[in-house]
Amino acid sequence: MSTVLVTGGAGYIGSHTCLALHQAGFTPVVLDDLSAGVPARVQWGVLEVGDVRDASTVQQVMAQYQPAAVLHFAGQISVPESVTNPLYAYTTNTLGTLNVLNAMSAQGVHTLVFSSTAAVYGTPQTVPIPETAPLQPINPYGQSKLMVERILADCAHANPAFRFAALRYFNAAGATPEVGLGYSRPNPFHLIPMVLRATLGLSDPLKVFGTDYPTADGTAVRDYIHVQDLAEAHVKALQHLLAGNANLTLNLGTSSGYSVAEVLKTAEAITSRAVPHQLAPRRLGDPAALVADASLAFQVLGWQPTRSGLANILATDWAWHQTLAG
Numbered sequence: 001m002s003t004v005l006v007t008g009g010a011g012y013i014g015s016h017t018c019l020a021l022h023q024a025g026f027t028p029v030v031l032d033d034l035s036a037g038v039p040a041r042v043q044w045g046v047l048e049v050g051d052v053r054d055a056s057t058v059q060q061v062m063a064q065y066q067p068a069a070v071l072h073f074a075g076q077i078s079v080p081e082s083v084t085n086p087l088y089a090y091t092t093n094t095l096g097t098l099n100v101l102n103a104m105s106a107q108g109v110h111t112l113v114f115s116s117t118a119a120v121y122g123t124p125q126t127v128p129i130p131e132t133a134p135l136q137p138i139n140p141y142g143q144s145k146l147m148v149e150r151i152l153a154d155c156a157h158a159n160p161a162f163r164f165a166a167l168r169y170f171n172a173a174g175a176t177p178e179v180g181l182g183y184s185r186p187n188p189f190h191l192i193p194m195v196l197r198a199t200l201g202l203s204d205p206l207k208v209f210g211t212d213y214p215t216a217d218g219t220a221v222r223d224y225i226h227v228q229d230l231a232e233a234h235v236k237a238l239q240h241l242l243a244g245n246a247n248l249t250l251n252l253g254t255s256s257g258y259s260v261a262e263v264l265k266t267a268e269a270i271t272s273r274a275v276p277h278q279l280a281p282r283r284l285g286d287p288a289a290l291v292a293d294a295s296l297a298f299q300v301l302g303w304q305p306t307r308s309g310l311a312n313i314l315a316t317d318w319a320w321h322q323t324l325a326g
Contacts, residue, residue, distance in 0.1 A: 002025075002026050002027065002067075002068040002069070002242075003026070003027045003028075003029055003065055003066070003067045003068060004021055004026045004027065004028050004029070004067050004068060004069050004070070004071060004238070005028075005029050005031060005061065005062065005065060005067040005069075005070045005071070005109075006018055006021070006028045006029065006030050006031070006045075006070075006071045006073065007030075007031045007032070007052055007070065007071070007072045007073055007074035007096075007100060008031075008032055008037065008072070008073030008074035008075065008115070009028060009029075009030030009031070009032055009037070009041075009042065009045075009047075009071075009073065010030055010032035010034060010037025010038055010039060010041050010042050010047065011032065011036055011037045011041075011073060011074075012172070012181075012182070012183050012184075012227065013073055013115070013169075013172055013227055013230060013231065014030070014032070014037070014071075014073040014074075015037075015038075015041035015042070015043075015181050016176060016181055016227045016228055016230070016231040017071060017073070017230075017231040017234045017235070018030065018041075018042070018043070018044050018045060019043075019044060019176070019179065019181065019228075019231065020228070020231040020232050020234065020235045021044070021071075021235055021238075022044035022045070024235045024239070026235075026238075027044075027045055028044055028045040028071075029045050029046055029048065029061070029065045029067065030042045030045060030046065030047045030048065031048045031050055031052070031057075031058070031061050031074070032047065032048075032049065032050075032074065033049065033050060033051040033052075033074070034049055036185065038184060040180065041180070041181060043179070043180075048061050051096075052072075052074045052075075052092070052096035052097075052099055052100060053091055053092060053095060053096050053099065054099070055099040055102065055103070058099045058100055058102075058103045059102075059103045059106060061103075062103040062104065062106070062107045062109065063103075063106075063107055066107060066109075067109060068109070068111065068242065069109065069111035069112065069113070069238055069241070069242065070100060070104060070109060070111070070112045070113070071112075071113045071115075071234060071238065072097060072100055072112060072113065072114050072115060073115045074092075074096060075092055075093045075096065075097075075115065075144075075145075076088055076089045076092040076093055076141065076144070077141070078141070078189055079119065079139050079141045079142075079189075080189070082139055082140040082141035082144070083139055083140060086140035089140045089141055089144045090140065090143075090144050090147075092144075093141070093144035093145060093147075093148065094144045094147045094148055094151075097114070097148045097151065098151070100112070101151070101155060110159075110161045110162050110163060111162075111163045111164075111238070111241045111242060112152070112162075112163070112164045112165075113164070113165045113167065113234055113237050113238050113241070114148060114149070114152060114164060114165065114166045114167065115167065115169070116145050116148070116149055116166045116167055116168045116169070116249075117141070117142060117145045117168055117169055118168050118169060118170050118251070118253075118290060118292065119137055119138075119139065119141055119142030119145060120135050120137055120142050120145055120146045120149065120168060121133050121134070121135065121136065121137075121142075121168075122134075122135075122136035122137050122138040122142060123136070123138060123285070123287050124287060124290065127289045127290070127291050128223075128255055128291045128292055128293035128294075129251065129290070129291065129292060129293055130251075130293040130296075131168070131249055131250065131251055131293075131296060138285055139285075148166075149166045149249065152164040152166060152247075153247075156247050163241040163242075163244075163247060164241070164247050164248075165237040165238070165240070165241060165247065165248035165249075165250065166248070166249045166250075167233065167234065167237060167248075167250055167252050168249070168250065168251050168252065168292075169225070169230065169252050169253075170222070170223040170224070170225055170251070170252065170253035170254075170290065170291070170292045171190065171191070171222050171223060171224045171225065171253075171290075172190075172225060172226075172227045172230050173190065173192045173193075173224045173225065173226065173227065173313045173317060174192075174226040174227050174228065174307065174308075174312070174313040174314075174316045174317050175227070175316045175317045175319065175320030175321075176227070176228060176316065176320075177316065177319040177320040177323060181227075181320075182316075182317065182320030182321070182323075182324075183317070183320070184324060187203075191222070191260065191263060192224070192263065192267075192313065192314065192317055193317070193321070194206055195263060195264065195267050195275055196267065196271075196314075196317055196318055196321040197321065198275055198276050198277065199267065199271050199273050199274075199275050199276070200321060200322070200324075200325045202321075202324070202325060205276035205277050205278050206264075206275060206276065206277040206278070207277070207278050207279075207280045208260055208261075208264075208277050208278065208279050208280060209280050209281065209282055209283045209286060210280075210281065210282035210283070210286065211279055212282070213282070213288040213289075214288055215259055215288055215289060216259065217259050217261045217262070218261075219259045219260035219261045220259065220260055220286060220287070220288060220289065221257040221258065221259045221288065221289040221290070221291065222257055222258065222260075222289075222290050222291070223253040223254055223255070223256065223257045223290060223291040223292045224254070224257075224258060224263075224308065224310065224313055225252060225253050225254055225305050225308050226305065226307035226308040226312065226313050226316070228307050229303075229304075229305035229306065229307050229308050230252055230305075232303065233250075233252050233297060233301060233303050233305075236301040236302070236303050237250070237301060240300070240301060248300065250294075250296055250297040250300065250301070251292040251293060251294045251296065251297060252292070252294060252297055253291065253292025253294045253305075254292065254294060254305050254308045255291065255292055255293060255294045255295065256291065257289060257290070257291040258310050262310065263310065263314075264277065266310050266311055266314055267314050267318075269311075270311065270314045270315050270318050271314075271318055
């Protein structure tokens, strides 16, 4: 079985991808500093504790395991934190990736799947958003990821043997409670975990920011993708590259969206509980709708997000959150 280095593999999306890699016959090796990762999530390969900002650590792990490819998840993912501490965002996301690329080059590893983001689009001009949309990030998080995408393109231009996939996520959600995987940040900044924690009384009531958007019910619309579907797309992208096919820049979403009000209504149906919430003004910079045009990923990878109906996302996440509540 081919060894694949998974940076950030003890995190929410990275650990699900390790499961998908294992199921596809790969052996994941996880490099994670455990600042947000959880050791118990590393179930299908070894864990090396280390920080991608430390070039020597990345070099040592790459040399030790000689992976066939790298799946690079490790990074700073909070938009508000990137605004208040941009140096941390750039050091972790951009410099961290440069450390990974330098270590790959030193060991002759030529294949990388990169965890990018829909934040590279900024405030979209059209919805659904195609990969050809203008790239205009409005925060350091999105800028740091876009910098990496440009670095990858430059590396591929300089070295035709280098293969990469830049996968632009929309809103990962859901869980796989049967194998102990789910979102476990105590102070989440994603809607669905916030909804479920509020429902369980683990946090303050949810704030619904904005009820006057130009959407069907006035609340913001987002594209939610089940984390298992997201993980399987990574494995398909990896297989595509290892087969010698062209580099990829793809949106990963469902090409459809749900409003905040729809999420609340479905959560109440799944949990049979009211979701404590408060209405609040819009937040500055929040678009009315962010929905992927994911047709290219469907076509090129032969991939479909089969688990990403809102009811299934919420049901799996509810089962997971109940384990957190004891």
